[in-house]
Amino acid sequence: MIIGNVPAEFIVQVDRERCRRCKRCVLNCSFGALSFADGVVADHRKCVACHRCVAFCPESAITVVANPIAYKENAHWTPEVRGAIWKQATTGGMLLTGMGNDRPYLSYFDHLVLDACQVTNPSIDPLREPMELTTYLGRKPNSLDLSYGMDGEVRLATELAPQVKLETPIIFAPMSYGSISLNAHKALARAAKEAGILMSTGEGGLHKDLYPYSDRIVVQVASGRFGVNQEYLEHSAAIEIKIGQGAKPGIGGHLPGEKVNQEVSETRMIPVGTDALSPAPHHDIYSIEDLSQLIYALKEAIRYTRPVSVKIAAVHNVAAIASGIARAGADMIYIDGFRGGSGATPMIVRNHVGIPIEVAIASVDDRLRQEGIRNSVSLIAAGGMRHSGDVVKAIALGADAVAIGTAALVALGCRVCQKCHTGNCAWGIATQRPELVRRLDPEEGAQNLVNLIRAWSLEIKEVLGSLGVNAIESLRGSRERLRGVGLDERSLRVLGVKPAGA
Amino acid sequence: MEKFYIPSGCAISGIISRQGRKMSGEVIVKSIAAMHDRSNGLGGGFAAYGIYPQYADHYAFHVIFDSKQAREETDAFLRENFQVDESQPIPVRHTPAIEDPPLLWRYFLRVDPRVLEVNGQQVDEHDYVVSRVTLINDRIPGAYVASSGKNMGAFKGVGYPEDLGYFYRLEEYEGYLWTAHGRFPTNTPGWWGGAHPFTLLEWSVVHNGEISSYGINKRYLEMFGYRCTLQTDTEVVAYLFDLLERRHHLPVEIACMALSAPFWKDVERMEPAKRELATAVRQVYGSGMLNGPFSLIIGSARRMVGFNDRIKLRPMVCATKDDLVIMASEECAIWEVCTPDKVWAPRAGEPVIAELEAGVVA
Missing domain, CATH: 3.30.70.20 (Alpha-Beta Plaits)
Incomplete structure (x- = not known):
């Protein structure tokens, strides 16, 4: 005392x-x-x-x-x-906490502003003209081969690698069943299906109740391999190898045994009441060639019918790492910035490790372009996307799509109290206590999520229209439409953005 | 000199004889002059095809020099990299309407096959020429290659297009395909290299509008080794055609489909094989898609292509008269040169392709 x-x-x-x-x-x-x-x-x-x-x-x-x-x-x-x-x-x-880095680091997003049309190029009214947000994730070739039929008809000769279609360039970030409740998972899955986007299992396996939504689900293979079997891999739109997470780069995970009830135990394929430990590294991946083996093992397992993604945390050398991952055979790379959330993470790691997603996505996109391999992977940017403005800026910096985790939970009632790791979530989200889980109605939750995606999509269309373009591809990587306000020259160079006024 | 990115409104016009009949430059000057009010005297230019039959096998380089020193440096560079068979000033007629013209020179060049072998590897001749053009534009201060194709040339500068036509004595040239541009930039460039057409090898582009997707088009092209040195949106069009048609071997209809992609809602209604093709083209070439208001006329050795942005935010009218196909920002520019058989306004994003008839030797 x-x-x-x-x-x-x-x-x-x-x-x-x-x-x-x-x-x-x-x-x-x-x-x-x-x-x-x-x-x-x-x-x-x-x-x-x-x-x-x-x-x-x-x-x-x-x-x-x-x-x-x-x-x-x-x-x-x-x-x-x-x-x-x-x-x-x-x-x-060690001090534990939940959710993403809450420290007042500089937000590059808040120092980037967008362009708009005036006079010489007309802005486009999204209420009158088509405005296209459709996005395809997956490996694309650099060029296409065509064949010519007897009738002179041009046909596609190239067989494209599998692609996942998104109605809007936003997906739900991986959050495992275990860290969040089954009702939260159901809400995410239903919303993903209705909105034509994706949800992700995280590393906790796929509950059978979610099978009807499997064409909208990314199934993760993480270091703990929870719930991974052939059936799991088949119930997916894409497979993701999880290497790292923005809230805890370089370390593993720990779901306390109290949260491992009967259902979680069945889904994760571990005994009831045992701690679910995700090792820091995958014990079969000690370098890039091992990752490549796992990528192709998974592709073989599903007979090359779905794209394979690799999720990493944004760290200092992220550009070179991403280039290696692209060359190792990944079809998508998911980059999680240091604001990315977590159900439980050591405070020291959450608050001090990793780099912001804005600079990570910019440097990865640059590197892949310098090496001429940008087409070979889709880039997902994640880690602290708060509103459609962040989404638009991340895409302009070079992302194909963004993932939202915390924002999706806030749509389900989350107040960002950062106590996910206690399992006492009063909103029925980050908890397995049945009396609390019951509080989250999956259907109403799904509706909130669909509303959020719709609202952000409308806003993105409005911004595209003001930029005078009518397709998301014309914004993607178009850093010319961004300007920096109050950023130093080095940062601007890393972002590939001019200062405002230039 | 400092080069700026300058948004602009404009007039464009183009004419091709599908039978390869030669027309004097007077025709195109008349056509573009009819749209005088769409320009403001800050830029104009012409592309002409079939004008150098005596040098048909030579790359005709039209080069703009700001100084004698730039010319000397370029001269030395060209002699090092090419066989220079002819080098001469471009004949001009001075007029008060064209102020302070730069040095204008043309070279007729051939590539020595020996330079194409680097360490036992064969370099594509076109790639070689493109890389030399890029080097001149990029590295020699005050030198700018206005055109580099065979049996064609670009004549451009600061002034009204009709005055530039007079200045360049275009009535003395005979070509089967002509395009023209009158510029209305919203800023003062005063730089001859910044005028249209933009060219690369045989491709020439005249453009009315603004490419709002320039930022990503430029970065996309850089991935394939192109350097956008002019800070203007139009040059990306020339490079995109070079990439899609010459390097990726896409037929012109598919190249146009990539650059002015059909809307997804329309793709969904296509029959399966076509839908699959259109989807793949969009997936693969989405970053090359041109967005924002534009009408374009792209000239090349055997073909003139006109097309608009996906929602037709800039005007374009087409017409035929016997074997002539004419395209222009305004219909008046067509009636000024002929009484057309047929006049129509192409739909948004739908390319109009006018080719030399089979068997016609350009």
Whole structure:
């Protein structure tokens, strides 16, 4: 008790006059912060600001505020820093957290602005003219061979590698069943099917309830190989080898045994109650030639009917790594920037490892073009895409499509409280507790997701129209339509973008 | 000199005799002059095919020099890399309408087959010529190759097109295919190299409009070794045709399909084999697709192709008269030179292809 009581992060204020003591807040609080004793009583220390009570109080009687308690001001020794030391001094453990990097690093997205038409080139009204977002993911050749029929008809002679069609260049990021609930998975799968995009199993296998959506599902093969068998590979639109994740580059994963219930156990093919450990590396991949073997082993397994993707975290040397992956036979490369989310990650890794997706995608796209192999892979950019503006900028920098994880969860109610790793998600998303999972209705969730994709797609069309183009291909990699505001010359060079005014 | 990317509106016109009959340059000057108001005197030019029959096997280089030094440097470079069989100033007639013209020179060149063998490897002759053109434009300050094809040439500069026609004495040339351009840039370039047509080998492009997809078209071409040195959107069209037709061997209809792709909704309605082809073309050449408002006329040794952007945001009218096919921004430019048999406005994205008749020797 040397350290004593550490101040609560938040204070839960219940308006006694408005409260009619229905106890709904108490029932809804999954973190045990609220109880009832002749009125709602709050244990402020347990509050994570997930807003479940706030959202469900019929009288709007609850407010959660930051604890105003003063710390002696210090720009270097912030309250968070001190709090972390106290926690570690008392437990001796690594600090765990959920979701993506929340530190105030520079956002390149917020320093990039888009062009628009004026006078000499007319902007196009997306309400009057077709505006095309259709995107095909997969390996393309550099040129096509044609044959000429007796009738003089030109026919395609090249047999293209398998392609996955997207109605809009946005897909759902991989989030495993285990880290998130089955209802969340169902919502994502239904939405992917309806919106004509993709969801991804993450590394936790594919629950049989999702089989009807399999033509819209990317199945992951990660270092733990959870749930991987022939049947799993066949129930897919594409297969993805997961090497790394933006929230925890270079390290493995850990799903605690408490989350491994009967269903998770069956899906992951591990015993109930055992910890699901994903090793840091794949134990059969120690270099690029091993990756190539796995890529082709998977392609053989599915008789070359689907593209194979490789997912990596954006790290310093990402351009050279991506080039190697393209040459190793991958059809898609998924690059996860350092803002990418996670169900559980060591805080030290999440907050300090990896690079932003903006520079990663720019340098990978550049490198693949310099080597003349850009056509041979599709690039997926991910890691902290907040709105369609980020999507448009990522595509202009060179991505074929973007993946959204956190944004999709926010559409399902997530408040980004960063407590996914506790398994207590009050919104039924990052939890396996049946009474919490029940809170997420897959159908309503799917509708929210479809709405979000539709809304962003409309916005992307609006932006394309203002740029005077009517196809997403004309924006992809077109950095001429971006300008940097307040970025230094080196950064601009890496991004391949001119400063505003030039 | 500093080169800028300049958006512009314009007039274009083109005429081909499908029987290969030669026409004096007067015809095309009349046609483009009819659209005087679509230009503002800041650029114009012509491409002419069949004008150098006595040098039909030679690459005819029209080169613009800002200085004597640039000419000397280029001269030395050309003599090092080619067999120079003729080198002469391009004959001009001075007129007050054309101010301060640069040095204009033409060379008739052949490629020594021995230079095409590098370390036992055979280099394609066209690739060789393209790379030399790129080197001159890129490396020799103040030198710019206006055209480099066989039996053809580009005549361009700063001024109204009809004044440039007078300046270049175009009535003295005889060609079976002519294209013309009158420029209305929204900025002052004052640079002769920046005028249209843009050319590469036998390809010439005149363009009305702005290519809003320039950023990605340029990066796409760079992947295949092209260098876009002019900072203008039109040059990408010349390079794209070179890539698609010459290097990737696509027939012209398919090249046009790649550059002005049918909408997906229309692709879906095609019969299966055609749909498969159109889908693959879009998937593979999406980054080369031209977007934004444009009408284009592309000339080459045997063919003139006109086409518009996918929603026809710039005007183009076509006409036939006997064996003549004429294309222009405005119908007046057609009636100015003939009484057409048929006049029509091509649909958005639909190429109009006018070829020399089979057996006609260009």
